[in-house]
Amino acid sequence: MNNLLIRGALVIDPSQNIEKRMDILIENDKIVKLEKNIPSAESTFIIDAEGLVLTPGFIDIHTHLRDPGYEWKEDIESGSLCAIAGGITSVCCMANTDPINDNATVTRYIIEKAKQVNLCDIFPVGALTKGLKGEEIAEIGQMVKAGIVAVSDDGEVPRDSKLLRNAFDYVKSFGIPILCHSEDKTLSTGGQMNEGYLSTLLGISGIPPEAEEIGTIRDIMIAKLTNAHIHICHVSAEGALKIIEKAKKEGVKVTCEITPHHFTLTENNVKTFDTNTKMSPPLRTAKDVEACKEAIAKDIADIIATDHAPHSKDEKMVEFSNAPYGIIGFPTLLPLSLTLVEEGILTLSKLVEKLSFKPAQIINRKDIGSLKPGQRANITIFDPEEEFILTEEMISSRSKNTPFLNQKLKGRVKLTVRNGRIVYNNL
Amino acid sequence: MEHLISCENVTKEETEEIINLAFKIRETIREGKKKFKALRGKCIINLFFEASTRTRTSFEKAGKFLSADVINISASASSVKKGETLIDTVKNLDMMHPDIIVLRHACEGACNTIIPHIDASIVNAGDGCHEHPSQALLDTMTIVENRENLEGLNVVIAGDIVHSRVARSNIILLKKLGANIFIFGPSTMMPRYPEALGVKVLSSFEEVAKIADVLILLRIQLERLNAKKVFPSLREYATFFGLNKNRLKMLKKDAIIMHPGPVNRGIEINNDVITSPKSVIFNQVENGLAVRMAILTTICGKKNKLLEELNA
Numbered sequence: 001m002n003n004l005l006i007r008g009a010l011v012i013d014p015s016q017n018i019e020k021r022m023d024i025l026i027e028n029d030k031i032v033k034l035e036k037n038i039p040s041a042e043s044t045f046i047i048d049a050e051g052l053v054l055t056p057g058f059i060d061i062h063t064h065l066r067d068p069g070y071e072w073k074e075d076i077e078s079g080s081l082c083a084i085a086g087g088i089t090s091v092c093c094m095a096n097t098d099p100i101n102d103n104a105t106v107t108r109y110i111i112e113k114a115k116q117v118n119l120c121d122i123f124p125v126g127a128l129t130k131g132l133k134g135e136e137i138a139e140i141g142q143m144v145k146a147g148i149v150a151v152s153d154d155g156e157v158p159r160d161s162k163l164l165r166n167a168f169d170y171v172k173s174f175g176i177p178i179l180c181h182s183e184d185k186t187l188s189t190g191g192q193m194n195e196g197y198l199s200t201l202l203g204i205s206g207i208p209p210e211a212e213e214i215g216t217i218r219d220i221m222i223a224k225l226t227n228a229h230i231h232i233c234h235v236s237a238e239g240a241l242k243i244i245e246k247a248k249k250e251g252v253k254v255t256c257e258i259t260p261h262h263f264t265l266t267e268n269n270v271k272t273f274d275t276n277t278k279m280s281p282p283l284r285t286a287k288d289v290e291a292c293k294e295a296i297a298k299d300i301a302d303i304i305a306t307d308h309a310p311h312s313k314d315e316k317m318v319e320f321s322n323a324p325y326g327i328i329g330f331p332t333l334l335p336l337s338l339t340l341v342e343e344g345i346l347t348l349s350k351l352v353e354k355l356s357f358k359p360a361q362i363i364n365r366k367d368i369g370s371l372k373p374g375q376r377a378n379i380t381i382f383d384p385e386e387e388f389i390l391t392e393e394m395i396s397s398r399s400k401n402t403p404f405l406n407q408k409l410k411g412r413v414k415l416t417v418r419n420g421r422i423v424y425n426n427l
Numbered sequence: 428m429e430h431l432i433s434c435e436n437v438t439k440e441e442t443e444e445i446i447n448l449a450f451k452i453r454e455t456i457r458e459g460k461k462k463f464k465a466l467r468g469k470c471i472i473n474l475f476f477e478a479s480t481r482t483r484t485s486f487e488k489a490g491k492f493l494s495a496d497v498i499n500i501s502a503s504a505s506s507v508k509k510g511e512t513l514i515d516t517v518k519n520l521d522m523m524h525p526d527i528i529v530l531r532h533a534c535e536g537a538c539n540t541i542i543p544h545i546d547a548s549i550v551n552a553g554d555g556c557h558e559h560p561s562q563a564l565l566d567t568m569t570i571v572e573n574r575e576n577l578e579g580l581n582v583v584i585a586g587d588i589v590h591s592r593v594a595r596s597n598i599i600l601l602k603k604l605g606a607n608i609f610i611f612g613p614s615t616m617m618p619r620y621p622e623a624l625g626v627k628v629l630s631s632f633e634e635v636a637k638i639a640d641v642l643i644l645l646r647i648q649l650e651r652l653n654a655k656k657v658f659p660s661l662r663e664y665a666t667f668f669g670l671n672k673n674r675l676k677m678l679k680k681d682a683i684i685m686h687p688g689p690v691n692r693g694i695e696i697n698n699d700v701i702t703s704p705k706s707v708i709f710n711q712v713e714n715g716l717a718v719r720m721a722i723l724t725t726i727c728g729k730k731n732k733l734l735e736e737l738n739a
């Protein structure tokens with residue numbers, strides 16, 4: 001029997017309201033014991049995690065792994081390596097691959113490849129509409145059978161509200177959430193950055209926050225109409241958060257996420273025309289950043305997700321307006337999230353909940369997001385105090401497109417365990 | 428001065444130095460001298476990714492009058508169409524060891540994109556809707572010529588402010604020199620946040636006429652309008668926002684009228700305006716050459732050499 005005993009860490013497991021120094025015993029791929037002072041005789045392999053924090057493995061429900069089709073940006077293996085180095089043991093990958101994951105064959109390919117790579121859980125997200133075109137509902141049932149955990153047209157936005165209504169209604173019968181990139185693209189068309197003071201100065205075509213607000217209202221109204229569970233991706237605008245807050249109060253089945261970059265950076269970072277500050281939705285104003293933090297504190301934002309979007313250097317080394325949208329997010333998820341704790345926005349336990357237990361609930365996975373005995377042993381151990389400079393060499397992703405490159409960050413992943421196996425060791 | 432990318436980075440003192448030098452250059456050119464040796468041995472590449480006759484010719488002449496080797500490259504002739512990126516193109520050109528690359532490009536920030544990759548100095552000859560600093564310097568020279576002091580002067584810029592690099596550069600530079608800037612035009616062409624630029628929006632031509640010491644009319648970019656649907660027709664624009672004989676009479680007696688060219692006759696401006704004594708449009712062209720000569724000389728660090736020639 002394979003076993004592993006991790007001793008002395010501060011264990012934080014929001015699913016059981018645990019926040020104390022404990023030992024954890026893992027046998028094969030399962031957690032078997034979570035107690036004070038488990039005798040070392042019970043295990044052959046012991047890790048001393050004194051002074052470190054131990055939590056359920058992080059779950060990132062919004063990522064782009066680019067596989068199949070865009071392997072020069074990322075593939076399932078490089079994406080997995082990058083995820084586990086960021087303490088992430090489960091990722092949901094969006095459907096905008098080539099071919100698009102709008103049928104069971106592509107879903108099976110992703111699951112098969114993830115099994116071979118075998119570094120973290122990879123849960124495919126299927127397309128909501130065929131070809132992400134917003135014209136016909138994709139074969140969602142077949143994909144659910146093949147293993148998708150959610151549907152999304154992220155990367156595109158369905159424009160036809162009647163179709164959206166039918167699609168939402170249809171998805172309901174499979175009990176999976178719809179992840180919405182909520183935006184009125186007819187209003188934001190041509191936009192390259194937030195429409196605000198800076199875009200006025202730079203002459204760059206703006207994306208008004210109202211485009212996100214209109215998209216959010218539309219999607220929420222259709223969710224209300226159909227009683228489907230929608231999850232709004234990467235909320236960035238204060239106005240959109242207000243709309244979500246109101247909908248939640250009214251009992252609409254809506255959850256949402258905020259990305260670390262949207263609660264950390266503002267449009268001011270675009271000033272140097274750095275293409276690694278270009279993403280969709282764009283970086284907004286300081287006021288929006290404050291609103292994002294408040295939404296996280298007040299649980300209007302249920303979870304944190306990265307929208308990990310790799311693009312190669314060649315693709316990003318172009319004029320700002322010609323650069324693709326998106327930045328990678330795995331390497332910075334923990335350090336940026338920990339600043340919320342440092343600033344007193346959240347307790348560490350609340351943060352862990354938004355990185356593990358809550359995302360598991362959104363995608364209806366009962367086997368992850370908790371350290372209860374009997375659970376699959378997906379575990380992250382980190383040092384919240386360790387400072388480091390994020391270098392290209394540390395990033396296992398095929399792409400290095402992050403504005404945090406060569407910057408000092410605080411909070412470092414030390415060990416990642418998935419299915420009872422150490423997949424990343426930086427102790 | 429190493430590069431000229433944005434008026435943000437040009438100080439009041441630098442502006443005055445360039446303009447004073449340009450006045451001296453203009454004097455000498457007017458006396459019939461068209462060849463100076465100041466930039467002999469220097470190489471200047473005019474890299475234009477957007478069609479432009481006026482600005483490109485002006486930079487080309489400026490370089491040639493200064494005896495620099497001038498190479499003109501336009502987008503259609505370059506390898507850009509073969510899929511080469513801007514950075515690759517510029518890196519290749521940099522291997523020819525130019526001292527200055529004059530760049531015009533449709534993307535905002537194109538100069539900023541290439542600077543880390545090359546040794547040459549960059550002069551921004553227009554980057555998308557961002558800036559066109561040499562135009563602002565020549566406009567400033569033209570205003571100085573007519574008014575001497577810009578402190579407290581009311582400058583109105585009329586037209587498509589949102590998409591105008593000329594407006595942006597002028598606003599930044601003229602404000603630095605103490606002018607008050609106002610903008611005027613269809614609401615669809617006014618920025619959502621005029622306060623970001625530190626300007627006030629005027630709502631009628633009556634207001635413009637009452638206030639303006641200087642009126643800069645921008646070119647209506649016809650190609651932009653159809654796509655963006657920002658106003659219904661040219662006739663309607665001319666009627667409500669164009670400058671004609673009657674409106675000309677409403678302006679202050681000593682007001683001057685400017686236009687970066689090329690003009691759309693009968694739209695933002697008509698014949699009566701162009702030929703009116705208030706118009707300094709042709710002076711702008713003349714000043715443009717002198718200002719660009721001053722810019723190239725300053726960036727190459729040959730100001731003293733040129734002054735020797737000018738004083739000889």
Ligand SMILES: [Zn+2]
Nearest residue numbers: 154155181280
């Ligand atoms: Zn999205």
Ligand SMILES: [Zn+2]
Nearest residue numbers: 094154155307
């Ligand atoms: Zn996404």
